[in-house]
Amino acid sequence: MAEKLTISKQSSDITARNYQRLREEGLEHVQLLSRKLWTDYNIHDPGITSLELLCYAITDLGYRISQPLPDLLALPEHVEKAEASFPTAAQVLPTRPVTVDDYRRLLIDIPGIRNAWLLPDPQQYGINCERSRLEFLQKGRLHKHRVEMKGLYRVLLELEEDVANGDRDLRNTLQQKAWQLLQASRNLCEDFTGIQLVRQKPFCLCAEIELAPDAEIDLTEARIFRAVQQFLTPPVKFYSLQKLLDKGTPVETIFEGPLLQNGFLAAEELAASQIRQQINLSDILQEMMQVEGVQAVRDIVIAPSGAQLPEDEDSWIIPVWQEGQQPLQPVISTECSRLVFYKDLLPFQADFERVENLLAEMEQDEQANAHPGSTDLPIPAGRYRNSGDYQSIQQHYPRAYGISDSGLPESASDQRKAQARQLQAYLLFFDQVLANYFAQLGNVRQLFTLDPAIGQSYFSQVVAGVTDADGLYADPATLAEDIQSLTEDEATFLKRRNRFLDHLLARFAENFNEYVWTMYAHDRSNAVAEAARAKREFLRDYPSLSVNRGGAFDYSLKKELWDTANISGLSLRIGRLLGIRNLDRRNLANVKLDIYDERDRVEDDLKEYRFRIRDDRPEMEGKILLSSSWKFLDSRDAREEMQRVLGFALDRSNYQPRVAKDGRYYFNLTDGEEDILARRIEYFATEAERDAAIDQILDLLQDRFSDEGLFLVEHLLLRPQREIGLPFDGGRSTATPAAPVNLRISDRIPAPGAIAETIRPIEDSLLAEQQQGLFLPICTGGDCSNVKYIDPYSCRISIILPAWPARFSDIDFRRFAEKTIRQETPAHILPKICWVDRAQMAGFEKAYKRWLQATFGSSRVNKQTALAELVKALSNLRSVYPEATLAPCDFILDRAVLGRRDG
DSSP states (O other), X not given: OOOXXXXXXSOOSSGGGOHHHHHHHHHHHHHHHHTTTOOOOSTTSHHHHHHHHHHHHHHXXXXXXXXXXXXXXXXXXXXXXXXXXXOOHHHHSOOSOXXXXXXXXXXXXXXXXXXEEEEEOOOEEEEETTTTEEEOOOTTOOOSSEEEOOSEEEEEEEEOHHHHTSOHHHHHHHHHHXXXXXXHTOBTXXXXXXXXXXXXXXXXXXXXXXXXXXXXXXXXXXHHHHHHHHHHSOOOOEEOHHHHHHTTOOHHHHTOSSOOSSOEEOHHHHHHTSOOSEEEHHHHHHHHHTSTTEEEEXXXXXXXXXXXXXXXXXXXXXXXXXXTSOOEEEEEOTTTOEEEEEETTEEEOOOHHHHHHHHHHHHHHHHHTOOXXXXXXOOOOOOOOOTTOOBOGGGGSOGGGOOSTTOOOTTOOHHHHHHHHHHHHHHHHHHXXXXXXXXXXXXXXXXXXXXTTOOOSSOXXXXXXXXXXXXXXXXXXXXXXXXXXXXXXXXXXXXXXXXXXHHHHHHTTOOOHHHHHHHHHHOGGGHHHHHHHHHXXXXXXXXXXXXTTTBOXXXXXXXXXXXXXXXXXXXXHHHHHTTOSOOSBOOSSSOOOOEEEEEOTTTTOOEEEEEEEEEOSGGGTTEEEEEESSOBSSHXXXXXXXXXXXXXXTOGGGEEEEEOTTSOEEEEEESSSXXXXXXXXXXXSSHHHHHHHHHHHHHHHHHHTOOOOOEEEEGGGGOOOOSTTOSOOTTGGGSSTTSOOOTTGGGGSOOTTOHHHHSOOOOOHHHHHHHGGGSOOOOOTTTTTTGGGOOSSTTEEEEEEESOSTGGGOHHHHHHHHHHHHHHSOTTOEEEEEEEOHHHHHHHHHHHHHHHHHHTSSOOSOHHHHHHHHHHHHHTOOOOOOOOOOOOSEEETTEEEOOOOOO
């Protein structure tokens, strides 16, 4: 029977939804405030009528507030879906690969790959203690001390049977796809040395088995082969989200690790699918006994195909591959296997062809049953209820009051009509308060939006339903704007905006408190607005910042190595926490400038130069925002001046607002004193339009011309590769379709611990000396006493920041930045932080860009030469510090800054 919907007879415990309780509280206030003047509290009293209507309106608001949150956040059906402020489970709960099993998940998710493994592949260098340097291992020379780099892996892939036995190009394509996925998912201080297909080692299974009388011979043999093979090479099955939820698996457990396209993998199944180094005969026996119809196993033998049967029939452990050898995967060969079945005393053998067909059908059925379905939890969909709609309570007054649509009769006196208008105006104040409450509720979604265009946190609306309302207002045309201006000013908005953003940040256990105080100490006038912008951008990018916080950049993207957003996740996160707007890998020392020439034909026909700043957005068609006030005879002088002017242009206080004689508005850019550096050749009709143009320039400069930024260099990628006798180039040659992965690429990869024996010796000592410039410097002392701590490659990064931007020159901001970098860097990675001047940065940028393009791009520059230049530039970087000055007395973050004012 369907459940009947009823209204509860009990009053609500919530005061806002309890009309009687509201009326009682209202009467208490009336009696307390006006008991000497007001003694009649019966229902016929006009004041009681107003009180009751007010209570009725409040209960309406109370019921709307108690609506489900999805309903309050819902949009009208005719409105397009707005930007989502709340990310879904699939956006924030998964992570990029962190463990080896996480990488395996990603690879198995590629159609055609059945399983995958990552094996450590350390690379070794010798330590020359006498000269305090690293060097290649040389044949015939004993290196007592060595550096063994961590974080290097080689990858083994097991393909689906139809793919492994199919077209070679398809196998190469799968390996190429796997390589690109690994590079896109690579973590900081990790790299891959190559991909290979796992080799199989066939085994023959021979056994005598007793069956139940009703067991089918062919089907039982197929089941035995499948059970044994799945034990030796366990399959990793995909599960749907709904199936895991039905099993009661917690959501946070389901979404652990990277998000896959084909469903979810069980951690226990993944752990059980490692490559077996040996076969225990007892395990095989147990698997066979679990097959339906098998009653007993009289005898059993497993041996490699082509090998003689072991003489020791009691041998229960069969090795597959030895430690230090290339891993092999054991497979049961049905061709050389022989199973004899017994029913009572009669022996039987299965039909080989039918067994093969049954095995193929089992494989197809298993693949057909894999339906992952949705891999995300939907955000609850609410029903739009138009919660902000409000109609004046005046329409609910009895007709005798004359303020509803019915109005007063024609015979009413002018005095009576004036009294009705006075009552309307009086009630309008209360109406407006209620209307604003409803407007706030109707716009609650806007409070949590990340849309930068939102400029209010208090919402208002014009009261609807007031009879002849225009006559009650002084200026009905601008009524909505006037009410909003009275409701909230810019300072109040910024304060509340920051509080709402803080609430969203707290949901992810993030906070910007220290950043705000640091910015406040640096620039009080703009600190609150800057904090709101930084928080909004951080939240906007949070799904990526959270998932990729330990991720590295993708060096397989040849065309995205410079002037690109292809940066590490750590760089992005640190940059957002420091409020850096443009985090692209780009030139910081020498930004791209717009210098043009013009001839002064009237005077001397000289070729002179100016600089200008354009809006490079397509819709603005290159509109000139600022032009230089001076001409230069040399383009280099114009370039240097623009570089200097940009430093002033990034500070709003250097924009000088002006009013022309005709009343129009304009502005100039100054050096903070009287010199005009650049002009905007445009006039504005209003002061607001002029100020908006200044804000537009500031935003553009911060995004396009800001010299704030950072570089993150992974030392592991700087490991030198030997050109002579190089067995493998770190997998980088496999990163593009032009150089497909070799199916037997592992043949050229030395096994762990055997690197010294496979590298060809360097015969030329002069060449050996030249190659020392490829290594990062170390400091060992003559006796190598601290050899355990001198690996300059494993789990090491360098972070290079410009020292000259205004914020970065502030010592307090630097302390905050360094603290943030150390806190956000993964615990196993050691960061080296360096603040460099413009000259050092220019040299580093040149060497870094050259190395990136030579190593990972299409540049023809010698890789070794580019590496040597980068190592030299990186090794010579030295931090520069701002000149110390006495600061004014103030209090910052619970500590006193003592000193006296300059000047």
